[in-house]
Amino acid sequence: MNLRHPAVLAVASGFGALLVTVALAAAAGASPATTLSAMWTGTFGNPFALGSSMNTAAAILLIACGFIVAYRASLVNVGGEGQLCLGAIGATAVGTHLPDSTPTALAIPAVLVAAALGGAAWAAIPAALVVRRGVNEVITTLLLNFVGLALVMLVVHSEALLRQPVTSSETLPQSEPLTEPARLPLLGLDGSPATVAIVIAVVAAALTALVLRRTVTGLRLAAVGRSLPAGRRLGLRVDRLRFGSLTAAGAFAGLAGGTLVASAPFVLSEGISSGYGFTGLVAGLLARGSLLAAIALTSVLALLVAGGINLQLSAGVPAAITQMTEAVLVLLVAGSAVAARTRPPRAAHPTTRPAPPDPPPDEGVRRGAGAGDRSTAGTEVATR
Numbered sequence: 001m002n003l004r005h006p007a008v009l010a011v012a013s014g015f016g017a018l019l020v021t022v023a024l025a026a027a028a029g030a031s032p033a034t035t036l037s038a039m040w041t042g043t044f045g046n047p048f049a050l051g052s053s054m055n056t057a058a059a060i061l062l063i064a065c066g067f068i069v070a071y072r073a074s075l076v077n078v079g080g081e082g083q084l085c086l087g088a089i090g091a092t093a094v095g096t097h098l099p100d101s102t103p104t105a106l107a108i109p110a111v112l113v114a115a116a117l118g119g120a121a122w123a124a125i126p127a128a129l130v131v132r133r134g135v136n137e138v139i140t141t142l143l144l145n146f147v148g149l150a151l152v153m154l155v156v157h158s159e160a161l162l163r164q165p166v167t168s169s170e171t172l173p174q175s176e177p178l179t180e181p182a183r184l185p186l187l188g189l190d191g192s193p194a195t196v197a198i199v200i201a202v203v204a205a206a207l208t209a210l211v212l213r214r215t216v217t218g219l220r221l222a223a224v225g226r227s228l229p230a231g232r233r234l235g236l237r238v239d240r241l242r243f244g245s246l247t248a249a250g251a252f253a254g255l256a257g258g259t260l261v262a263s264a265p266f267v268l269s270e271g272i273s274s275g276y277g278f279t280g281l282v283a284g285l286l287a288r289g290s291l292l293a294a295i296a297l298t299s300v301l302a303l304l305v306a307g308g309i310n311l312q313l314s315a316g317v318p319a320a321i322t323q324m325t326e327a328v329l330v331l332l333v334a335g336s337a338v339a340a341r342t343r344p345p346r347a348a349h350p351t352t353r354p355a356p357p358d359p360p361p362d363e364g365v366r367r368g369a370g371a372g373d374r375s376t377a378g379t380e381v382a383t384r
Contacts, residue, residue: 017300017329021311024324030315038317042310043303049310051192055263056276057302058201059084059256063280064287064294065201065208066252071284072212073245074225079126079141080253081277082148083119087254089155090118091261092162092268095178107181112200112258119254120247122148127246131239137246145277153270162268175268184262197259202295204252209291221245253277279305282330301326 018039025035042049063080070077094114098107126140155161155175162175184195212218224231224241231238256276261268279301287294308322 016332017304017325020328021304021321021325024321025311025315025317028317028321030311030317034315035311035317038311038314039307041314042307045310047189047191048193049306051187051189051194053302053306054192054194054198055259056305057298058197059260059276060280060283060298060302061201061295062204062256062259063253063277064284064298065205065291066249067281067284068287068289068291068294069208069212069221069252070245070249072218072221072225072289073242074228075130075242075246075249076138077123077141077246077249077253078138078281079123079144079148079250079277080256080280081273081275082141082145083122083250083253084257084260084273084277085148085152086122087115087119087257088261088268088272089151089162089257090254091115091258092155092175092178095182095262095266096162096176098179098182100179100181102179102181104181104185107179108184108262111178111182111262112255115258115261116251116255119257120251122254123250124243124247127243127250130246131243149273152268152272156268156270164267173270177266178262182262183266184259193264195259195263197263200255200259204255205291205295212289253280256280279326282326286330300329304329 021039022032022035026032030038043053044050063084066083067077067080091111091114095107095111098110122144123141126135126137126144129135129140130137156163156173159166163173164171164176184197186192187194187196187198212221220231220236220241223234224236224238228238231241257272260272260276280298283294283297283301287297304322304325308325311317311322
């Protein structure tokens with residue numbers, strides 16, 4: 001087994017972050033046994049917690065896949081949060097207006113396609129700016145996150161848009177539930193809210209790896225990412241490839257928003273994103289292009305979120321510890337990336353034969369003397 005593989009390093013970093021969590025909880029007054037028990041109960045202790053973690057991991061993995069696609073073309077997509085929001089809005093707009101008689105085979109694809117188109121359209125704005133005007137995509141995607149979050153607040157507070165009818169002062173600012181055919185089916189696990197979103201995310205990750213590693217498109221994206229001038233000299237459509245990669249990243253993030261809306265409780269609310277966009281960015285960045293590492297990292301991060309909530313409820317530990325643990329996880333994975341690039345020095349092998357040693361001084365003197373005697377004798381013979 002290659003201990004320097006990104007997936008192995010990601011798992012090892014996850015265990016390291018778990019140890020840091022135990023240490024921080026102990027400093028806050030919780031024993032290691034209580035901490036581990038609360039983390040286990042919040043993640044694997046009951047089917048509901050595990051199913052919720054799987055749905056969260058699916059959304060984070062989709063965002064990480066999109067980040068990897070854009071990063072292959074040397075573009076950094078920081079706008080996963082806003083793209084997720086626009087995808088959730090698109091999925092809600094379609095899913096709440098579909099008739100109940102719509103076949104599930106048509107309703108679910110319609111909701112997910114609407115979500116992907118919403119995220120892609122939102123990402124197309126910074127993509128066009130970076131291609132046409134050279135505007136830094138980090139700034140534009142980051143700023144559009146706040147606009148996307150504001151749009152969610154707008155649509156869930158306005159009855160003219162997506163807010164459910166206000167019947168009393170206790171009516172929450174959220175959308176109506178999606179119609180029954182538009183909801184993602186459950187995996188069938190007893191007492192678990194896990195849906196087929198995790199299957200969609202894993203299939204998307206596998207297809208992404210296939211495209212990036214085994215197709216001409218992936219090779220072209222890699223060439224563009226390494227050098228824009230070289231890509232233009234090779235005749236590649238650099239602008240189209242960069243625009244397409246960033247737009248595809250937005251589609252992945254929008255699809256993540258669609259899976260969140262189409263899972264329980266099947267409504268659009270203000271807290272729909274919950275920071276998943278930035279978590280997916282961290283997972284995609286630290287995965288260093290490896291989809292296996294992205295799957296491992298997203299699973300660890302999703303379990304950390306679920307376990308942290310139960311840790312606060314059961315052990316009385318501040319929720320900020322989970323954020324500190326996530327920061328430690330980032331540092332560990334980043335450090336392992338540096339270690340993976342480090343190679344032990346190889347022993348130098350001589351390629352030429354060593355020069356013969358110099359003759360001893362005495363032997364050289366004797367040879368010189370003998371040569372002088374022979375030359376003197378030859379001179380005397382010639383004189384005679």
